[in-house]
Amino acid sequence: MDAEVFRAWIVSAAGVIEANRDHLTQLDAAIGDADHGINLARGFTAVLGALDAAAKPPATPGAILTVTGNTLISKVGGASGPLYGTAFRRAGKALGDAADVDLPALSAALDAALAGVQQLGAAREGDKTMVDALAPATRAFSKAIAEGASPDDALSVLAEAASAGAVATVSMQALKGRASYLGPRSVGHEDPGAVSTALILGALAGAAQAGR
């Protein structure tokens, strides 16, 4: 997968976040402060601008993800700016200068993203956060690769595990972020960060499958 695939991922992620802007904000209104879709959509719009406006467009997968991460940190604010921004930056750093990325390298980059998010936000699985989509997805993805799944299948496993992880947050009680103040009242709602993470990973699977 070359830079074109990664650019297609980011463009697709921006599209799917924009399309789900109100849905994410509604989820956030139930257990947070009603701005998740608004903020992420604003951030990804800025990312598209940054990718186009760069005097020298980022030419490697790693550079594209680094620009994406830096822009999210600079433009989003809230908790999602640093968390999503760090995820993309760490993934970009893990990919290094490689012009072409294979599935094990992508898997390692997603592991780095997860580690960055957990280091910054101190969230564990089960806390009802974006980690509950990202962690099972990275785990299922690397397992599928190790077991010799076809690339298409491994990418589908990644997307499906992320979505299932997001759905599983419905029954969780939030222990991190603003939703944690609700205590037991946070149960019964899907975590907006887990949902947006699943959307972004779904966009990755789609772009990678189309671009291979």
Next chain:
Amino acid sequence: MKKLINSPETVVTEALEGVAAAHPSLSVDVENKVITRAGGPRPGKVGLVSGGGSGHEPLHGGFVGYGMLDAACPGEVFTSPVPDQMLLATQAVNGGAGVLHVVKNYTGDVLNFQMAAELASDEGIEVVPVVINDDVAVTDSLYTAGRRGTGATVFVEKIAGALAEEGADLAAVAAVAREVNERSRSFGVALTSCVVPAAGKPTFELGEAEAELGIGIHGEPGRTRAALTPARELAAYALDAIRADMPVGGDLLVMVNGMGGTPLIELYLMFNEVRKYLEAHGGHVARNLVGNYITSLEMQGFSVTVCRLTETLTRLWDAPVDTPALRWGR
């Protein structure tokens, strides 16, 4: 939604243009969303930077000026500002004696200020963050993000700002900021929701005869939803919650704060109830603030913040201040 705006996307920048036009004592970088005192940093003085989501005005921009903040970074409505803004503000106010970051305890604010502090220290600017967490409505435990920062922020910015103005060093300014935070507790009550401009509808629904007890400053729920009771009982509920966590004897600094949509006549009535309660429980309201200081857009409701004073804190509270929203003695 009825609001005096041109478009939801431009609320913050257009309001900043208004702040710039109204207050020549401030220097407003509208593009980067940084408000500083006009005239640049004073060499040798510790700089005070705060910031947070917009929608809480006058916090923080209204507290930039002599005796209080050196800079404020407003984010989007109810959304933490970004590290770039905070770094610009930190650079702008650094007079060589280091910079104090006053951070309200919300995950976004804490993370973004943490990143900004790292960037500033890479440039050789010493930064000490003080995290404000005075809201007793939410449980401070391993199972939450910790207590939220609310009304005590105003006290911290005033008192630490006064000490910095006297020429104290960064460690001393940070210490007094932490002391004020530790000696302060808050509790808020909402009668109506706020409406985030970009969302266009109320953040939460509250029945005609209901109140949200323990409301946060972004409309996030607190302890419980209950039938609206007379002001006397609301004051007692809020102060019972505070008193369960901190004794309220001795000289007190008390703020009765409006959430943005509460008439001043109701705030004064509430202050009277608060004063009677505190005096009945051994407290003496030595200093007070009644008005809209840390708001939640157009939300109706109030919060009460109690700080146990010391002689030093009283002196620093009384010290001259000259900002758009607090001004005395000068």
